[in-house]
Structures are given as structure tokens and as C-alpha cells.
Amino acid sequence: MTVTRTGGTTGATAPDARTASADEQVARLRATFRGGRTRDRRWRLDQLRGLERMLTESEDEFVAALAADLGRPRVDAWLADLAPTVAESRYARRHLRRWMRPHRVGLPLSVQPGSAHWVHEPLGVVLVVGPWNYPAHLTLAPLVAAFAAGNCAVVKPSEYAPATADVLVRLLPRYTDPDAVAVVTGGPGETGELLAQGLDHVFFTGSPEVGAKVMAAAAPHLTPVTLELGGKSPVIVAADADVEVAARRIAWTKLMNSGQTCVAPDYVLVDATVRDDLVARIVAETARMRGAADGEHGGTVRIVDSRQAARLAALLAEDHRGTVVAGGTVDVQARTGEPTVVVDPDPRSRLMTEEIFGPILPVLTVDGVDAAIAHVVAGPKPLAAYVFTGSSRTAERVTREVPAGATVVNHLMFHVLVPQLPFGGVGRSGSGAYHGRFGFETFSHRRAVLRKPARPDPGVVYPPYDGRTERLLRRIF
Ligand code: NAD
Numbered sequence: 001m002t003v004t005r006t007g008g009t010t011g012a013t014a015p016d017a018r019t020a021s022a023d024e025q026v027a028r029l030r031a032t033f034r035g036g037r038t039r040d041r042r043w044r045l046d047q048l049r050g051l052e053r054m055l056t057e058s059e060d061e062f063v064a065a066l067a068a069d070l071g072r073p074r075v076d077a078w079l080a081d082l083a084p085t086v087a088e089s090r091y092a093r094r095h096l097r098r099w100m101r102p103h104r105v106g107l108p109l110s111v112q113p114g115s116a117h118w119v120h121e122p123l124g125v126v127l128v129v130g131p132w133n134y135p136a137h138l139t140l141a142p143l144v145a146a147f148a149a150g151n152c153a154v155v156k157p158s159e160y161a162p163a164t165a166d167v168l169v170r171l172l173p174r175y176t177d178p179d180a181v182a183v184v185t186g187g188p189g190e191t192g193e194l195l196a197q198g199l200d201h202v203f204f205t206g207s208p209e210v211g212a213k214v215m216a217a218a219a220p221h222l223t224p225v226t227l228e229l230g231g232k233s234p235v236i237v238a239a240d241a242d243v244e245v246a247a248r249r250i251a252w253t254k255l256m257n258s259g260q261t262c263v264a265p266d267y268v269l270v271d272a273t274v275r276d277d278l279v280a281r282i283v284a285e286t287a288r289m290r291g292a293a294d295g296e297h298g299g300t301v302r303i304v305d306s307r308q309a310a311r312l313a314a315l316l317a318e319d320h321r322g323t324v325v326a327g328g329t330v331d332v333q334a335r336t337g338e339p340t341v342v343v344d345p346d347p348r349s350r351l352m353t354e355e356i357f358g359p360i361l362p363v364l365t366v367d368g369v370d371a372a373i374a375h376v377v378a379g380p381k382p383l384a385a386y387v388f389t390g391s392s393r394t395a396e397r398v399t400r401e402v403p404a405g406a407t408v409v410n411h412l413m414f415h416v417l418v419p420q421l422p423f424g425g426v427g428r429s430g431s432g433a434y435h436g437r438f439g440f441e442t443f444s445h446r447r448a449v450l451r452k453p454a455r456p457d458p459g460v461v462y463p464p465y466d467g468r469t470e471r472l473l474r475r476i477f
Contacts, residue, residue, distance in 0.1 A: 021193075022190070022194050022196070022197055026125055026194070026199065029180060029182060030124070030152070033124050033152045037177075038151065041096060041097065043177070044148055047177060048092055048096075048148065049093070050176040050177075051089050051143065051147070052086050052090065053175055054172070054176075055085055056086065059078065059082060061167050062077065062167055063082075065167045066163075069135060069162065069163045069304070070132075070260075071302030072257065072302075080257060081137040082137075084137055085136065088141050088419060088435065088436075088439075089144045091419040091436055092148040095437065099440045100120060103117055103118050103119070104116070105118065110476050110477045111450070114450060118447060119446075119447050121150075121445045122150030122151045122444065122445075123149070123151055123443055123444065123445055124151060124201075125200055126152070126200055126201040126202070126203065127153070127154045127194050128142045128156065128203045129156045129204045129214065130155070130206075131205050131207075132304055133260045135157055138205045140168075142205070142439065143155060144439065145203075145434050145435075145439025145440055145443050148439070149439075149440050149442075152180040153181055154182045156194060157183065162185075165183070165185045169183045169185060195217040196221075200223070200224075201224050201226070202214060202218050202223055202226070203226045203434075203443075204225065204226065205228040205262075206229065207230055211227040211430070215227065226431065226432030226442055227430045228425065228430050229383070229425050229428065229429050230355050231266075231380055231381075232267060232353075232356070232379065232380075233383050233384040233404075234375075234385055235265045235268045235387075236269050236270075236373075236389075237270040237271060237387075238271055238369050238387065238388065239274055240391055241410075242388070243281060243388075246410075247281030247282045247285050249388075250265050252285070252289060253265055253412040253413050254286075255286060255290070255359065258301040258302055258337070258358060259356065260303075262383055264357075265386060267351075268361065268363040269364050269366045269371075271369070275343075279325060282341060282363075290339065299339075300331065300334075300337055300339075301359050303358060303359075304335070306335055309332045309337065312356075312358040312359075313337075315358075316329075316351075320342065320346055320349035320350070320351045321344075321346040322343055322344050322345030322346070322349070323342065323343045324340060324342050326339065326340060327341065330358075337359050338359070339359045342361070342362045342363070352364070353379075369389075369394055369397065373401050377401065380429070381405075381425070381426045382402075382404045382429055383406070383429035384408060385398065385402045385406075386407075386408050386409075386411070387410075389410070395409040405423075405425040406421070406423070420436055422434075422438040424438075461473070
């Protein structure tokens with residue numbers, strides 16, 4: 001793989017691509033950070049405005065790249081990658097002054113007189129490692145947070161979305177401070193080189209397996225890590241759910257990016273009494289929405305590459321013992337797959353134990369909400385848990401009893417669009433969070449500052465202590 005590393009030279013506004021080692025790139029950004037300009041609120045606002053301008057002025061380039069990488073139609077590219085990134089940046093700009101404000105605190109008697117406050121400080125040079133499925137949004141939204149918090153950043157886009165990576169290589173240093181950002185392309189080797197630099201934070205989005213490797217590579221340097229991972233996000237459909245709406249929303253979100261979404265509905269646990277109705281409606285809604293979407297692949301949807309298509313084909317080829325009621329084929333050569341619904345596969349099959357990350361929806365029949373909750377809590381904590389129910393008690397039970405990065409009632413995935421909510425996993429689905437203020441905090445250090453006057457300087461606090469001073473100290477401390 002060709003490794004392209006770009007970045008500016010001091011004072012440049014549109015640097016040429018150049019080859020530089022990971023340590024040279026990081027040294028350049030460290031020098032910028034030490035220079036102090038990234039701490040300034042106006043600098044941060046300029047970077048955010050630059051990102052927004054890049055995404056709006058160069059929408060066509062991003063759309064073309066996302067079409068090349070993922071076969072994504074224009075409206076999907078705008079809806080899923082570009083618009084939410086611009087929204088995230090605007091939100092950060094609007095709130096930055098408040099987030100950056102120092103927090104004055106009172107002092108306990110033992111520390112008086114004096115004054116104290118704490119303030120968010122930038123960490124330094126951070127690394128953002130992105131996945132291929134939303135290759136613009138999932139590298140740029142963490143960058144919004146990194147810039148808002150006043151950091152320099154190395155961005156490492158996924159090697160499996162090379163067209164988008166190329167656009168980022170060309171455009172990012174043109175629209176943002178070229179001495180504060182570097183785009184490094186490549187795979188595990190290049191990421192390993194960057195991690196070996198002992199950076200100030202690593203923000204990784206990807207699979208739990210690779211997340212563990214990134215965490216291990218960061219550990220010798222004590223580099224803090226945020227892990228945005230994946231897993232099997234369940235959808236519980238209770239007997240009292242609005243089945244028509246549930247089916248429509250499940251079909252829509254599963255189809256989005258061909259199911260290659262970290263918070264996509266991975267599988268459904270449906271009450272036996274509404275199973276047939278739900279399955280029939282999901283199948284019908286999927287067909288209807290595919291008819292309305294681009295007809296490029298006929299009855300199939302695009303899979304990112306043949307590696308992923310082969311993985312999905314293997315999931316279906318396994319003896320999962322379920323009934324395929326829609327779709328069922330994956331064309332590895334063509335990198336396409338039919339939207340597929342499998343009813344009642346074996347709960348121990350790979351379909352029910354591995355993250356699907358594609359257009360295959362297993363639907364498991366359960367005997368009520370208790371059984372659904374028991375199924376989910378027996379596995380790793382998911383990134384999201386969804387429940388469709390007409391009862392607020394059932395919604396509360398699922399929220400309380402199913403640990404997950406997030407819970408959404410009567411819908412799916414929309415929590416990612418709320419910048420006021422933290423976005424992140426728990427346990428195997430990740431650690432740490434971002435979006436809005438939570439991203440700003442992830443990329444900041446909370447610095448405590450205590451100021452004391454030199455005098456008074458009461459001798460009673462200094463040793464040696466006699467019985468009287470000890471009694472006094474016990475009252476004060
Ligand atoms: P991946 O883990 O294969 O790759 C992610 C990134 O890690 C890529 O940039 C890749 O180059 C890099 N990488 C790969 N091997 C590495 C290694 N050994 N050392 C260091 N870096 C390495 O993930 P993917 O296939 O791009 O994305 C799919 C996964 O990401 C799914 O599990 C999905 O659920 C998850 N995901 C999570 C979120 C989230 O926000 N939580 C969002 C999207 C995707």
C-alpha cells in the first residue's frame with residue numbers, strides 16, 4: 001500500500017503532499033502545539049469554520065469519493081456523512097465559549113485563604129483512527145472535538161475507503177491550520193508507527209478486536225484511549241408494539257449503508273404473538289424502500305469490498321438452522337448482497353453471536369420481554385439497545401435491565417443525531433464518549449489551579465506538633 005502523508009510547512013496554507021516519517025509529522029504538530037496558538041478560542045473557531053467550509057464547498061468531491069468507496073447515493077452521503085459533521089461542528093462553535101469557561105470553586109477551611117478554579121486544557125497532539133463505513137463523518141466528527149478542545153491532530157482514515165482518504169489528504173490541510181493537522185494513510189503498520197510516538201490521546205473507531213490491539217499498543221506509553229467499537233445491537237419488539245412503525249423503522253435503518261453501521265439493528269427479538277406480522281412487514285418495507293432507492297444493483301445492495309462480502313456469505317453458508325424468508329445471497333465478486341431476513345436461526349450460530357455489519361437481519365422469536373432481556377444480558381454489552389413497545393413500564397424495564405451504550409425507545413439510531421447526548425459504548429462496545437460537550441471533554445484535561453497568598457503563614461500547621469496543635473489540626477482538616 002502506498003503511504004501518503006501530508007501536512008504543511010510552517011506558514012503554508014496549501015501544502016503539497018510529501019513523504020515524512022511518523023515521528024517527523026508528530027514533531028511538527030508538537031512544535032505547533034508548544035507554540036500555543038491552538039489554545040486560543042479564535043483559532044479553534046477558525047478550524048471548525050474551516051471544516052464546515054470544506055464539507056460544503058467540496059460536497060461534490062466527498063460525494064464522488066463516498067460513491068467510489070461505498071456505492072453510496074448522493075442523498076445518503078449528505079445525510080449520513082456530511083450533514084451530521086457540519087451540525088456537530090456548528091454546535092461546538094456555538095457552545096465553545098461556555099465550555100471553555102473556568103469553573104471557580106470554594107475552598108475548605110483547611111485551605112483558606114486562597115482561590116481555586118479548574119479549567120479544560122487541550123491535551124496536545126492526538127490521533128484519530130477511523131473506520132471505513134462512514135469514512136468522512138467518523139474521522140471528522142472526532143476531529144471537531146479535538147479542535148474544539150484546542151489540540152493538534154493526526155488523522156488516520158481507513159485504508160478500505162481510499163477515495164475518501166485521498167480527499168481528506170488533499171483538503172484538510174487546505175481548510176484548516178496545516179501545521180496543526182496531518183493526514184496519514186495506511187493500515188495497521190502506519191497506525192502502529194503513530195501509536196509508538198506516545199501521543200497525548202488516541203480516539204479509535206472500529207472493531208472490538210482491533211480496539212484491543214490499539215489499547216495494547218498505547219499502554220506502554222500510557223496514552224489514554226477512547227474506543228468507539230461495535231457489537232450486536234438488539235431490537236426488542238414487544239407484543240404491544242406498533243408493529244407497522246417498528247417494521248418500517250427497522251427496515252430503513254438496516255438498509256442504511258447496507259447495514260454497515262455500528263448502531264444498525266443487528267438482530268430482532270420479537271414476541272411470538274406478533275412475529276409473523278412483523279416479519280412480513282419488514283420484508284415488504286425493505287422491498288418498497290429498495291424500489292424507491294437507486295436501482296443500480298437491482299434487488300441487491302452494495303457491500304464495501306469482497307473481503308466483507310465473503311465474510312457475510314460465510315455467515316449465510318453456515319448451517320444456522322434458520323428460515324431465510326427474504327434474500328439469502330451474497331455475490332462476493334460483485335460486492336453486493338440481497339437484503340436478507342432469517343427467522344429463528346440457532347442462537348449459537350455465528351449469525352447470532354458475531355456482529356453482522358451487513359444487510360442480514362436475524363429475527364428470533366421469544367416468549368415475552370423477560371426472555372428478550374435474558375437473551376441480551378447473557379452476551380456482551382451492546383453499543384445500542386432498541387425497544388418497541390406501547391408501554392412505558394416495559395420501556396423503563398429494558399432501559400434499566402439491559403446495559404448498553406444507549407437505549408432508544410420506539411426508534412433506532414436517532415440518538416447519534418443529538419449532540420446533547422453522549423455517544424459511546426460500554427464494556428465490549430467501547431469506552432469513553434463524544435458528541436457535543438462530551439467530545440470536548442474527551443479531548444481535554446481538567447486542570448486544577450489553586451492560588452494561595454504567601455501570608456498569613458500560621459506556624460501551627462508545621463511540625464513538630466504538640467497535643468494542643470494536634471487537637472486544633474483535627475478540627476480544621
Ligand atoms: P477495523 O477495526 O478493522 O479498522 C478500524 C481502523 O483501525 C482502520 O483505520 C484500520 O486501518 C485500523 N487498524 C486495523 N488493524 C489495526 C491494528 N492491528 N493496529 C492499529 N490499527 C489498526 O474496523 P472497520 O472494519 O473499519 O469498521 C467496522 C467496525 O467498526 C465494526 O465493528 C463497527 O461496529 C465498528 N464501528 C464503530 C463505530 C462507533 O462509533 N462505535 C462506528 C463505526 C464502526
